[in-house]
Amino acid sequence: MTAAPPSPAGTGDATSHAVVAGVVSGLVGFTSSFAVVLAGLHAVGADASQATSGLTVLALAMGLGCVIFSLRTRMPITLAWSTPGAALLAASAAPAGGWPAAVGTFVVTGLLLALLALVRPLARLVAAIPDELAAAMLAGVLLVLCVAPFRALADDPAVIAPVILAWAAGLVLLRRWAVPIALAVALVVMLVEGSLAGLGPGDLMPVLDATAPILDPGALVAIAIPLVVVTTTSQNVPGIAVLRSFGYAPDPRPPLVYAGLASAATAPLGGHGINLAAISAALAAGPEAGPDPGRRWLAGVSCGVTYLTCGVLTPLVVAVASGAPAGLLETIAGLALLGTLAAAAASAFGPAGHREAAALTFVVAASGVTIAGIGGAFWGLVAGGALLVALRLRAHREAPRT
Template sequence: MSERVGLMHPVMAGVVAGLVGFTSSFAIVLTGLRAVGADDAQAASGLFVLCLTMGAGCVLFSWRTRMPITMAWSTPGAALLATAAVPHGGFPAAVGAFILCGVLLALCGLVRPLGELVERIPAPLASAMLAGVLLPLVVAPIRAAVVDPWAIAPVITTWLVLLAVARRWAVLGALAAALVVMAVRGVFGELDLAAAAPTLTFVSPTLDAGALIAIAIPLFIVTMTSQNIPGIAVLGAFGYRPGMRNPLLYTGSASVAGAFAGGHAINLAAISAALAAGPEAHPDKDKRWIAGVSCGGTYLLFGPLAGLVSAVAVAAPKGIVESIAGLALIATFAASAHSALADDRAREAGAITLVVAASGITIASIGSAFWGLVAGLVLHLVLTKAPSRTSKSA
């Protein structure tokens, strides 16, 4: 009996990891997919296939390796999409970019020098690019509150209160407050339940050079630097060494397959990984793999709800979904901005990367995230090659 009770701890830890992972960022995924041209059915399909692929990955790897290996959709990647423009070829061109991103992720597992090349991108610049991408999103709740304060203020207030007393549940509480606001406004009575049925909508991809550069490359970089590499580091901190090869092969291949149904990318979990891999899941590290399995099972259960979630998001008051997404990203933005500007030697390069990435400019049909990284790398190279002040004064 005591053993059964003991096993409930990792099971519940995995459920919490899956619940927090889904509810804290599904709004970001839907916002990102729609920003690059997905219609309501395609966005719901993308959310559905992401739940299936990352849920299956959690179960498969945790079961086979006896380690709590959890996977997630690329939240920074979805945030990047949310600030991107619809490519010239529409959503099919975006899907083509998702496929290239998946191929690059898989190649990082097969070709170690490629992964090492990504790791050589200065960490402050990668963080600055992400911070610049996130900046327009984290100001969305403020803008929405000015337009419709009666809808947005309860969401922000709930988030603030829970941030102080129960930080892990702050975003979930904000979501609950949004649902109350929608219920008061009669949103649920207007839902098209026929459109909420779980379905996969397949998209025939097209290859557009602008989309491949503006979407695939930044998506690949933020997924590797903000998710996969930290995800391995989190597992290592708790004594697990699964290696990069097999997880990257799976997440890359699954991202390619999922792209045809509208999914952008999956990766190793980073932030939520600690919920399943830490001692809170189970005092015995050899039993925490159960948390990885239950996390995957939770994602698989959420998959069929993707259509309903998307339908509710469509019917929600204007700005409320974007506000939830923005609140969910504030902690990530703060951490990225700190990493971008903390190192004196890379501060100027990080600042220019952040500013250009946040500018929203488009040059040659290529968005600001890519140009921000280019500008930061150029300035970084100039400053590192320039003679130091000490040598000048000498």
């Protein structure tokens, strides 16, 4: 583990900068994507209580991880739930075994992610999947979710238009806060419509709903394998890269093992998976966390405390979301994922040599096709990978021999 960058002199307000940046990182991370997580859990069979439980344990597990590893390493180590994984779930069909089968896939996913951190051959196997195909699979899954706001706009413009306009204004004026601003406007719309009138003290009570997992082979192939791929390629690898870009080089194995084992442990309570933070990690590790790199570990701690606080308040968050007008929650989720869709598409269709294979992966994943009970995300990888192998074999045969 490489030490944190040295602290410069004259950093009187470094602590306050770091603490505030960590709070912002936690709030942005939670509010910008909790709707995606709820949508994903509901899509694979969770009822309201089970989804609330899942959101709660995810927030608590990632908050605890942020605090532990930031204190231990004196670096701004932040964790997050797998937003790309939740998006994949939201575009999936509920497995034949229902919610218990989905819980079984979450357990297996967490164990596989922990193994990937420990066993180098397994990590190399996942790394062998071209980044362009993994990005194309993610983009195909996200496309379905990102068109939802505009379909909802056509159905109920009075409710949806103010949210989209607020998001667009936030993107121009306060980019990082665009989704929280849209969420705030959505709350105002709900207040005007009276959707929050039914909230009461009972909505503050903690909810933990345990489900015994079952192992369904079809669900494991359709859900667990794509979850491992997107979590590794879209979260863990970029998360390590973000830290290194700011001069931090921790041993990634301990937080990755924690994330995998915590995912498996919280799965019976509804957690679909946690991982290293990627985009929000920059808030805690970069200059916005203060001029003193040696004090930015405090941002990791305050981010974790913020997640823990949000976890305690999760029942209220879910109660508010449950009262939302039709299409409103899907609008927040779709807007939150547009940036991720753009990044995934840019990565997928950049290199010309992989473009056709990436396009095939994208359209199959976006099609929502289900074959033998296995969803389009997996078949997209299979189709794109097969085409890429065929193209490479042809290129090898046609290459001039010396």
